[in-house]
Amino acid sequence: MQSSSQCWKTSKTGILLFSLFFYRFCAENYSSFETKYGIIDEWIIFKKKEFCTMLNHDHITAQMKWTRKPACFTVGPDRIEIVTKPHTDLWQRTYYHFRNDNAPVLQLETDEKFFSFVVKTDFTESHHRFDQCGIVMYLDSENWLKASVEYENETFQHLGSVVTNHGYSDWATTAIPANVKTMWYRFSRREDDYCIECSNDGKSFSQMRVCHMWEGAGRISFGIYACSPEESSFKAVFSDMDITECMWQAHDGQQPDEGSVPQE
Numbered sequence: 001m002q003s004s005s006q007c008w009k010t011s012k013t014g015i016l017l018f019s020l021f022f023y024r025f026c027a028e029n030y031s032s033f034e035t036k037y038g039i040i041d042e043w044i045i046f047k048k049k050e051f052c053t054m055l056n057h058d059h060i061t062a063q064m065k066w067t068r069k070p071a072c073f074t075v076g077p078d079r080i081e082i083v084t085k086p087h088t089d090l091w092q093r094t095y096y097h098f099r100n101d102n103a104p105v106l107q108l109e110t111d112e113k114f115f116s117f118v119v120k121t122d123f124t125e126s127h128h129r130f131d132q133c134g135i136v137m138y139l140d141s142e143n144w145l146k147a148s149v150e151y152e153n154e155t156f157q158h159l160g161s162v163v164t165n166h167g168y169s170d171w172a173t174t175a176i177p178a179n180v181k182t183m184w185y186r187f188s189r190r191e192d193d194y195c196i197e198c199s200n201d202g203k204s205f206s207q208m209r210v211c212h213m214w215e216g217a218g219r220i221s222f223g224i225y226a227c228s229p230e231e232s233s234f235k236a237v238f239s240d241m242d243i244t245e246c247m248w249q250a251h252d253g254q255q256p257d258e259g260s261v262p263q264e
Contacts (some may be wrong), residue, residue: 064107065109068102081236083234084104084236086230088100088103105136109221113189114189115189116247117186117223118184118187119238121149121183123182128234129151130232134185134225135225136222136225145161156177157177158173158174158175160173182200189220192214193211202240
């Protein structure tokens with residue numbers, strides 16, 4: 001697999017400069033940090049390696065791994081295409097009383113606790129009820145989340161998200177016009193809490209969902225997916241992927257209960 005450097009140059013340069021400054025500061029102030037916060041050298045080395053690795057776009061697609069590889073797909077220098085197969089889906093139990101767990105998923109793995117992942121989706125060819133593509137964090141069959149636009153009919157479609165904890169899915173949606181054929185998503189992590197946002201232009205993002213993942217405190221996998229739950233098939237296109245520092249800022253209103261906030 002190969003990846004594109006063109007889409008990442010601006011953010012990559014700025015964030016790497018920030019990272020180098022931050023870790024230089026940590027190194028120069030190691031003694032006071034260790035005394036005051038209990039930060040150990042192994043932690044600093046690990047965070048530096050992990051964060052800088054994620055920022056290196058030249059290795060992003062090479063690090064992505066398939067869960068249920070689709071029969072037809074293309075991974076190019078600046079885009080990924082997935083052609084869905086009929087009767088592929090992700091859902092667990094709630095309301096419908098069935099379990100579907102066969103959608104193709106392409107993901108990265110990380111231990112990083114604070115970051116954001118952005119991707120643009122193009123679903124111009126979707127045409128049948130529930131055709132969908134978007135972002136995903138798939139841990140296992142009973143613990144995952146996803147966000148996408150699901151085709152409904154020629155009038156409207158569902159912009160929504162599904163969060164599945166311990167084997168039960170929910171579904172939160174809003175109706176949008178059927179002529180919308182592209183959507184950006186931003187997936188952000190703060191420890192085991194997560195935020196999903198969407199955007200029409202990749203610049204101004206609106207919150208879709210804030211959630212807690214009961215099994216999402218440790219190493220996670222995140223990325224993209226596409227599927228067609230009914231008798232359909234379409235080509236989903238993913239582009240403009242980016243990984244940045246966490247854009248979901250800490251809450252600045254009511255103060256948290258004592259001892260409940262993780263340290264970044």
